Amino acid sequence: MKKDTSTEAKIKEAAKTVFLAKGFEGCTSREIANAAGMNVALVNYYFRSKSQLFKLVFQSAVEDIVLSTVHIFKTEQTLIEKMRYFIEKEYEFLAKHPEIPNFIINEMNREDGCFIEYNHLFQQVAETGIFNECMTEQAAGRMREISLVSMILLIMSNCQYPTISKKLMQSIHQISEDEYAGQLISHRSHVTEMIIAYLFPKNLSNT
Amino acid sequence: MKKDTSTEAKIKEAAKTVFLAKGFEGCTSREIANAAGMNVALVNYYFRSKSQLFKLVFQSAVEDIVLSTVHIFKTEQTLIEKMRYFIEKEYEFLAKHPEIPNFIINEMNREDGCFIEYNHLFQQVAETGIFNECMTEQAAGRMREISLVSMILLIMSNCQYPTISKKLMQSIHQISEDEYAGQLISHRSHVTEMIIAYLFPKNLSNT
DNA sequence: TATTGTTTTAAACGCTTGTTTAAAATTGTT
DNA sequence: AACAATTTTAAACAAGCGTTTAAAACAATA
Structure with missing residues (x-):
């Protein structure tokens, strides 16, 4: 695995950093070029336009966060163990890439925002069988009856919001980055514990 | 209560709509002026600059969402009832003003973003005695031991994230606005139910 | 009505934006 | 070494930005 040090790769990497930090509207082509140590014209030489480059970055950001979850659900564990493990890994991922959720949500809300194809990505998660497993457990009465939308919302809310609202929380509670x-x-x-206890109310093995 | 139809008020109102929808960087002075049916120059005539106008809008958005919670905690209810009531009212508020949380979080994350004075607002919430009440209940063993930061995070995560991520969720699940x-x-x-059950584990009156 | 002060307007300001151009530098090939 | 193709550069482009200006329109007062 050699690191690509070509101009094209450097620009794309710089673009990812800058776009994730400031969003599409929050930065300029020249800013990206500077971050890559390149001339402005090269951005369009290799990627045709700022929007085109952005789409690539956006797509890869979405894939990063989605695909990081796929292999977790493929492990041989009980459903509860998978959930615990998923939340743990999600927090780890967000500690490394805290800008991604906010970035995705923001750009999706934007007018003329980024509408990419999610089907195949969501499909990959579904193919791990995690959702079917939930259905089975629900039908067997071992898991609370809850819609797929709600279940995903519960988990994502409690994983992503604390990262998304970092600045706000620091400001409200007057605490440093490290304290937070x-x-x-x-x-x-x-x-x-809250989510597991709620989704699996009769399970007694909750620590 | 007469409605203020002055030019100044119209511009401020239009600015609130446009800023909330698109953010500071996502719109132009001319866009705000047009939305108000006014000339561009009037924006600066009444508010000196785009940034100045934005600060007013931002401040009032923060106050909107914070102060909407204050009176809830002043009611004469048990702590659990207050929590239930708060979540209910928060969902109602967000149904009416779905852009506010995302707007605040976004602008706070922005470089040279909006750092306003939260102390007095947070103070107003604190003065309802809600936090002291939690301390008391925790000390008495009637409520789970949990930090103030975590408690606020639990509630805000589960109230705000579902609204913030609306577009993303619609896209993932392929559902319409109404379905969502x-x-x-x-x-x-x-x-x-999840939050109440978690915060008050020994309470048996959970429906 | 004449003279204020205030509000609104169209036009322009300098600057930055995304993008293009055409020449220069570099690389690859024979 | 000579030519061709690719890559990089500095400069320019039109369009849009926030903001200012100076004149016009309006309102108020006397």
Whole structure:
């Protein structure tokens, strides 16, 4: 696995950094070129336009966060173990890439925003059988009756919102970045136990 | 209560609509002026600059959402009832003003973003005694031991994220705006029961 | 009505934006 | 070494940005 140091790759990498940090409207082509140490014209030489480059970055950001979850659900574990593991890994992922959720949500809300094809990505998650497994457990009375939308919302809300609202929370509680990171560690346990306890009410093995 | 139809008020109102929908960087002074049916120059005539006008709008958006919660906590109810009531009212508020949370979070994350004074607002919430009440209940063993940060995060995550991620969720699940609104209704019950059950584990009166 | 002060307008300001151009530099090939 | 193709550059383009200006329209007062 050699690192691609070509001009094209450098620009794309710089674009990812800048777009994730500032959004499509929040940055300029020249800013991206500078971040890559390149001339402005090269951005369009390799990617035709700012929008074109953005689409590539957006798509790969979505894939990053979706595909990071796929292999988790493929493990041989009980459903509860998978859920615990997923939340843990999601928090780890978001610690490394905190800008991604906000970035995706923002650009989707934008007028003329980025509407890409999610079907195949969502399909890949579905193909792990995680959703079917939930249906089975629900039918067997071992899991609470809940829609797929609600279940996904419960998990994503409690994983992503704490990262998305970092600046706001720091401001409200007057705490530093490190202090908030510390809070997130204990918050993760609360989230995990709360969700597991709610989704599997009769299960007694909750720690 | 007479409605202010002055030019100044019209511009401010239009600015609120446009800023909330598109953000500071996502719109232009001319766009705001047009939305108000006014000349561009009037924006700066009354508000000195686009940034100045934005600060007013941002401040009032924050106040809208914070102050909408204050009176809820002033009611004479048990802590659990207050929490249920708060979540209910928060969902109602967000149904009316779905852009506000995303708007605030976004602008706070922006470079040179809007850093306003939250102390007095957070203070107003604190003065309802809700936080002290939680401390008391925790000390008495009637409520789970949890930090203030985590408690607020739990509630805000589960109230705000479903609204913030509307477009994303619609895209993932391929559902219409109305269908998603319907999902939110049942989701609110899940959220309420889950949070109450988690925060007050020994309480038996959960429906 | 004449003279204020205020409000609104069209036009322009300098600057930055995304994008294009045409020449220069570099690389690859024979 | 000579030519061709590719890559990079500096400069320019028109369009749009926030903001300012100076004159016009309006309102109020005397």
